[in-house]
Amino acid sequence: MTKGPNKGQLELGIQRAPEKDRNHHLGGRSFYFFDFDDNIAFLSTPLILFHKTTGQELRVGSGEYAKVHPLIGQSGPYLDYEIRLDDETGTYRNFRDRHIDEVQKLEGKKQIFVEDLAEALGFPDFQWKGPSWQCFYHATFNRRPISVITARGHHPETLREGIQLFVNKQFLPHEPNYLSLFPVNHKPTRHILGDVNLTMSAAELKQKAIRASVEKALEIYGPSAHHRFGMSDDDPKNIQLIAEEMTRLKTDYPEMSFFLIATHDGNFVKHEITKQGAESKVGEGSLANQLKLFDVDRHKS
Template sequence: MFHKAYAFDIDDNLLHTNCTVFVEKWDGSKMQRCEIPESELKAKLKEGRTYPKNDPEECYYNMRLGGGKLTQDLFDALDAKAYGPSWERFKLANLQASPIGIITARGHPIEDLRSAHQALLHEAFTLEEREQFLEKMKLRLGEHRASSDHLIRDFFDMNYYAACANKDYSDSLQIPFDTPSSKKKVYAFDKFIEHIVALNQHGKINPHQKALKIGFSDDSLENLSAVEEAIQNTFVLSYPEITFALYNTNNPRFVKKTLYASAQNKEPEF
């Protein structure tokens, strides 16, 4: 038996959202601002379009708004039944009260990532599913008389939220804001691992001291390649007691799962 934790990307992984960014192009007389799907950004930049005012923050304006913008995007996708390839695994992780990381290329305030996750638990799950979650939290914490509010607060305190296009988050990692998103996701996953290890050492998530398994799920091949390299060259060596799983959701019809473990953790089932 193992204790599991999962890190999830949002867009086109949990849900297929209508996520847009801004670029500029020269129309012959002046720079013209255009709104495009975020998935097209890299190609448009290669074609010669630029960040508005040469400022990446202006590009990701929609993706860093506070005030519930992320929550609205998620519920718009749910209303459209635009489920991503990791949605069911995300639901299962919540129902099992497993520690969860949200590692997104978006730049919303970190508190908005947490509140959006809270909204999903309260409104996108059935009453029976929420009751199942609460029972799992009681078992995990060994607090069978704890109130629902206490259990929910503890669950969200043990999760980790990373918005890679958020300047404050980049500053917290002490890396330049214009660091490529794929590298930021590696830093964020590293911090998620550290977070889980610390919780485990303090007995806050794993009372029976089961072996740890930590997964990372993303649809971007660039992000997956960067994280895979970090797992193979760094994380497996730094944390030989942990088994890692990489979930490649680039092809939503076929989610590819790859396991990585040190010699002492061979042939795991994740």
């Protein structure tokens, strides 16, 4: 990436007034759930594949990894490579927290997520903003309850520290109104989600995190037939299992509305979830559609 002038988002906030939640007068709220990587923002954090024989390392970006994951060790250019699961030396080591002692903290050393996000924000906006950035900004600006549900394995406070950089660098006007933070490969978080044996996949853990976030929303804001929930993710496998979990949630809470936003390959395609699944395609692509994430009554089926 080529560095250049960096311009924040606060000038947009100056020109717009906060919007009341469309169903607030009916007791309903709109809840926004976001994956982070390649969805809110593009970071350069690499995943590491290992040659089966030599152990030689191959760095792969998160977007490419999501596409080629089924091929690793199976066919094509990734036939001779494998995934290794050790948190300190393996494939996902850059997506986990590292030990930083007190001296290093005093010297300003940060977790990898914070460092990589700080580096990304030094580039022009269009190079790091993901397909759901405008939706994330809109939800934050209007203080909608937000959950970040990511396959990363950092401590939740590491996510919060990184996202605070958006505020410090004036890309966001204030910290998000967090409903929950679920880095689902963080081991204590996995335990919270019921994966005590550490056997669930990231996609399965995201299902658990979505349900936990919905239940927390009902606990904090109370039940309402006018609540709306939307989740955006870029990974096709995650999207499939998110649709399955939201279909179950729709069956459990038929009066509430659930939406799935698929952002793989940089797209922004929205679906409303019915009891039969993600059947209602309700828009794609434009900023206007992002800002009208839940404004789809005309398309209900």
